[in-house]
Every structure is written in C-alpha cells, then in structure tokens.
Amino acid sequence: MYIxxxxxxxxxxxxxxxxxxxxxxxxxQLSPGDPLVPSRQLASMLGVSRSTVQLAYEELQSRGYVxxxxxxxxxxxxxxxxxxxxxxxxxxxxxxxxxxxxxxxxVQYWPKLQTDKKPSIDFRLHEPYIDATFKKAWRKxxxxxxxxxxxxxxxxxxxxxxxxVREEISRYLAIERGIYVEPNQILLTLGARQxxxxxxxxxxxxxxxxxxxxxxxxxAWSSMxxxxxxxxxxxxxxxxxxxxxxxxxxxxxxxxxxHQFPSGVLMSANRKQxxxxxxxxxxxxxxxxxxxxxxxxxxxxxxxxxSQLPSNILYFMSFSKLLAPGIRLxxxxxxxxxxxxxxxxxxxxxxxxxxxxxxxxGQFFASGDLLKHVRRMRAIYHKRHQDxxxxxxxxxxxxxxxxxxxxxxxxxxxEGNEDFDEQQAVKAALEAxxxxxxxxxxxxxxxxxxxxxxxxxxxxxQIIDGINRLADALQEK
Ligand SMILES: Cc1ncc(COP(=O)(O)O)c(C=O)c1O
Numbered sequence: 302m303y304i305x306x307x308x309x310x311x312x313x314x315x316x317x318x319x320x321x322x323x324x325x326x327x328x329x330q331l332s333p334g335d336p337l338v339p340s341r342q343l344a345s346m347l348g349v350s351r352s353t354v355q356l357a358y359e360e361l362q363s364r365g366y367v368x369x370x371x372x373x374x375x376x377x378x379x380x381x382x383x384x385x386x387x388x389x390x391x392x393x394x395x396x397x398x399x400x401x402x403x404x405x406x407x408v409q410y411w412p413k414l415q416t417d418k419k420p421s422i423d424f425r426l427h428e429p430y431i432d433a434t435f436k437k438a439w440r441k442x443x444x445x446x447x448x449x450x451x452x453x454x455x456x457x458x459x460x461x462x463x464x465x466v467r468e469e470i471s472r473y474l475a476i477e478r479g480i481y482v483e484p485n486q487i488l489l490t491l492g493a494r495q496x497x498x499x500x501x502x503x504x505x506x507x508x509x510x511x512x513x514x515x516x517x518x519x520x521a522w523s524s525m526x527x528x529x530x531x532x533x534x535x536x537x538x539x540x541x542x543x544x545x546x547x548x549x550x551x552x553x554x555x556x557x558x559x560h561q562f563p564s565g566v567l568m569s570a571n572r573k574q575x576x577x578x579x580x581x582x583x584x585x586x587x588x589x590x591x592x593x594x595x596x597x598x599x600x601x602x603x604x605x606x607x608s609q610l611p612s613n614i615l616y617f618m619s620f621s622k623l624l625a626p627g628i629r630l631x632x633x634x635x636x637x638x639x640x641x642x643x644x645x646x647x648x649x650x651x652x653x654x655x656x657x658x659x660x661x662x663g664q665f666f667a668s669g670d671l672l673k674h675v676r677r678m679r680a681i682y683h684k685r686h687q688d689x690x691x692x693x694x695x696x697x698x699x700x701x702x703x704x705x706x707x708x709x710x711x712x713x714x715x716e717g718n719e720d721f722d723e724q725q726a727v728k729a730a731l732e733a734x735x736x737x738x739x740x741x742x743x744x745x746x747x748x749x750x751x752x753x754x755x756x757x758x759x760x761x762x763q764i765i766d767g768i769n770r771l772a773d774a775l776q777e778k
Pocket of ligand 1: 491620630
C-alpha cells in the first residue's frame with residue numbers, strides 16, 4: 302500500500318490519505334479483513350503527524366470502509382463491489398410515478414414555437430421590459446436588504462409575509478388601485494400558480510366547480526384540475542365573461558376584468574354588476590386576477606371588482622408584470638378569515654417565503670423606487686403600445702384581423718375568423734424571422750383563433766419592423 306502525499310496541492314493531507322485508501326479498497330488492492338498499517342507507523346512512513354493519520358482513519362470508519370477494535374486494530378470492512386451494486390440497480394424496478402394530470406386534463410398552456418429556429422423579432426408574451434435602470438435600483442434594494450442587522454430578518458417569519466412589506470402593499474393598493482385593506486388581509490405568495498393552489502387547498506373541496514374564462518389564463522385551469530376540481534369553461538364576449546352561462550354550482554369564478562386575458566376586453570359595468578349579483582346570491586368566490594392594470598393607456602384606473610364586493614373577492618396582484626417574473630412574488634388580498642386560512646396552508650406547506658426577496662421588495666417600495674419604476678414603465682409601454690397599434694392600423698393585417706387590446710396591457714390580440722389557420726401563420730411568420738403565438742392554447746372549448754403579440758420587451762423600431770414583416774409574410778402565404 303503506497304500512499305503518496307502531495308504538499309503542493311490545496312487538498313488536506315488527511316483527505317489525500319482517505320481518498321487513496323478508498324481507491325485501494327475499491328480496486329481490490331485491499332480486501333475485506335485486511336489490516337491497515339497502524340497509525341503511528343503510517344505517520345512516520347509518510348512524514349506526517351500521527352493525528353493526521355488518525356483523522357483519516359476516523360473518516361474511513363465513519364464512511365463505513367473500515368472498522369476499528371482495540372485488539373484487531375483497523376481493518377477493511379466487507380463492501381459490496383461496484384458490479385453487484387450496478388447489477389442490483391438493474392433488477393430493482395423504479396417506484397412507479399403516477400401522472401399528475403390525466404391525459405384529457407393536460408393542456409399545453411405555455412405555447413412554444415415548434416422549431417429550433419430563433420426569430421430575430423420575438424413578440425413573446427409574459428415578458429416585461431427589464432432594463433439597466435431597473436436592475437440597478439433592484440440591486441441597490443437587495444444590497445440594503447442583505448446588510449440587515451436585524452436578527453429577526455434572518456429567522457423564521459410570518460406565513461403571511463413580512464408585516465412591513467404588507468403595509469407597503471396596502472399603501473400601494475390604496476394609491477394606485479383604490480383598494481383599502483389592512484395588512485392582515487394580504488398574503489404574499491409565489492405567483493399565480495401557487496396562489497391558485499393555496500385557494501384550492503384552503504377554500505375548496507375535491508370536485509368543486511371552478512368557472513374559468515375561455516379563452517383564458519391556462520394556469521387557472523391547470524392548477525385547479527391538478528387539485529381535482531371540476532373546471533367549467535365560460536365564453537368571453539366583448540363585455541367580458543358571459544355571466545349568464547355560469548353554472549349555479551360554481552364555487553369559484555376566475556376572471557380578469559380589467560384586461561381580459563388574452564382577448565384584451567375590459568369588463569363592462571353591466572357585466573360587473575351581473576357577476577357581483579351572481580357571486581352574492583350563489584355565495585361563490587371570485588378570483589379577480591388584476592395582473593397588469595397599471596398599464597392602462599386611456600382614461601383613469603378602472604375600479605376593481607374588489608372595491609365593489611370585498612366579501613366575495615380574492616384579489617390577485619403579481620409583481621411579474623410590475624417588476625420581473627423571476628422575482629416570483631405576488632399577493633392575494635381578501636377577507637381576513639379567508640386570508641388566515643390561506644396563510645395556514647402556506648405555513649403547512651412552506652412556512653413562509655424567503656425573507657431576502659421580501660426585504661428587497663419592501664426596500665424597493667420604501668425608497669420610492671417602485672412607484673418611480675411603475676410611472677417610468679407606464680410611459681415606455683404607452684409609447685410602444687401606440688407604436689404597435691398605429692403600425693397595425695396602417696397595415697394590411699386589418700383586412701384579416703380584428704385588433705383587440707387597444708387600451709391596456711402588454712400584449713395585443715389579432716383575432717381572425719374561426720377558420721384562420723394559426724399554425725400556418727405562425728410558421729410563415731417564423732420563416733420571416735418573426736415570433737408570434739397562436740390563440741388556441743389559451744382556449745378550452747372556444748374555437749376563437751388569432752395571434753397574440755407581446756410587445757413590452759421590444760424597442761419601437763423592432764415593433765414597427767416586426768409588424769411590417771409579419772404583414773408581408775402573411776400576405777404572401
Ligand atoms: C393573466 C395573467 N395572470 C397572472 C399572471 C402572473 O402570473 P405569475 O404571478 O405566476 O407570474 C400573468 C403573467 O403573465 C398573466 O398573464
């Protein structure tokens with residue numbers, strides 16, 4: 302057994318001894334029952350201290366390679382050879398893993414272009430504009446958060462989220478959205494999916510009816526189907542969700558009244574009244590997904606459903622469009638008792654959200670950077686929105702499509718007839734280097750067809766060039 306010690310490398314000497322002895326055992330140069338050289342002797346052979354060799358032997362013993370007894374010294378244990386391990390691995394069948402959703406319930410909710418070709422101008426959805434000014438401000442907030450001297454900021458915390466952050470959110474909601482709530486009516490979450498999941502676990506029972514907009518936000522239905530709810534698609538017309546088609550047994554209605562996703566429609570006042578009446582009479586919850594109402598370019602902010610019926614509404618706000626999706630922070634707002642119930646489930650499942658992210662968000666609010674960011678982004682998006690609407694209006698695309706979403710938000714829908722061939726159009730656009738997305742993956746039973754274009758992350762010149770090229774590509778088809 303020849304052990305070589307290399308003093309010029311950073312690896313500790315005792316670890317070098319350990320690794321080499323393991324190699325001897327695994328290669329069969331040392332067999333089960335063979336004694337190791339006594340530690341004093343090995344130390345003098347290697348020119349190292351005895352305690353170094355003792356440390357190595359202790360490590361080998363704790364890893365199960367050797368045993369030590371008073372009389373027998375240190376000996377190699379019986380170790381299962383590698384081939385036997387590999388053989389066993391082959392014969393042990395894997396533990397079966399059941400599908401999360403049944404085949405019929407699986408939806409392809411996050412459309413990807415079926416090609417390796419990368420568009421040079423990609424109108425992808427769900428992506429805000431993330432520029433250097435924002436990143437710098439966020440970094441500043443993070444650096445302050447991470448220097449927190451408060452020991453409580455590093456320990457376990459409230460499942461609702463940090464009180465200071467919820468206070469900031471409650472102030473923000475009052476200023477920006479006309480929603481007045483106490484911090485104990487706010488629960489911080491990890492975005493739309495986790496929020497839907499909490500609602501399913503905390504407020505619903507398996508098999509309950511959940512009505513969703515169709516076309517709509519696939520996260521709403523996939524999360525609910527995953528929790529075995531009975532998802533009912535409800536059509537959307539030019540006033541919003543068709544309330545007269547809601548099943549009376551609906552326990553939850555998921556809706557995007559301020560900017561219907563993805564059709565872009567604003568829910569009319571009458572429709573809101575009808576929905577409120579339905580929810581009150583049927584004692585149903587409404588999940589009001591207010592994902593991008595900061596970005597309204599015409600008129601003032603639209604009153605939320607929440608401000609009209611706080612008792613039945615779970616109001617969802619996300620920081621994905623407001624800041625960046627990777628931040629993964631959102632909030633659900635509602636009656637104190639319902640929020641307490643959601644917080645309980647949050648506590649069972651994950652105790653609370655990571656503190657540093659929350660502290661950073663709190664700091665971003667407290668410094669005034671959040672309001673500054675929203676105002677700055679609103680101006681940028683307004684310009685880009687005008688550019689896309691204007692270039693679309695002057696293009697031949699208006700012959701084929703109705704342009705939807707002209708007042709609000711970060712995407713536009715070009716709606717075609719039901720026989721419009723989306724796949725063909727997506728392919729033709731891609732051949733011209735333009736990425737656009739079909740409407741159908743956002744539909745359940747609806748046969749509506751069209752193309753969705755996210756523009757927030759694109760510069761005006763790219764938007765204009767992109768639409769011109771799209772118009773040419775679709776005309777040539
Ligand atoms: C309709 C809709 N609701 C909510 C969200 C926010 O989802 P999340 O908070 O999971 O990013 C998005 C994001 O793109 C959305 O499009």
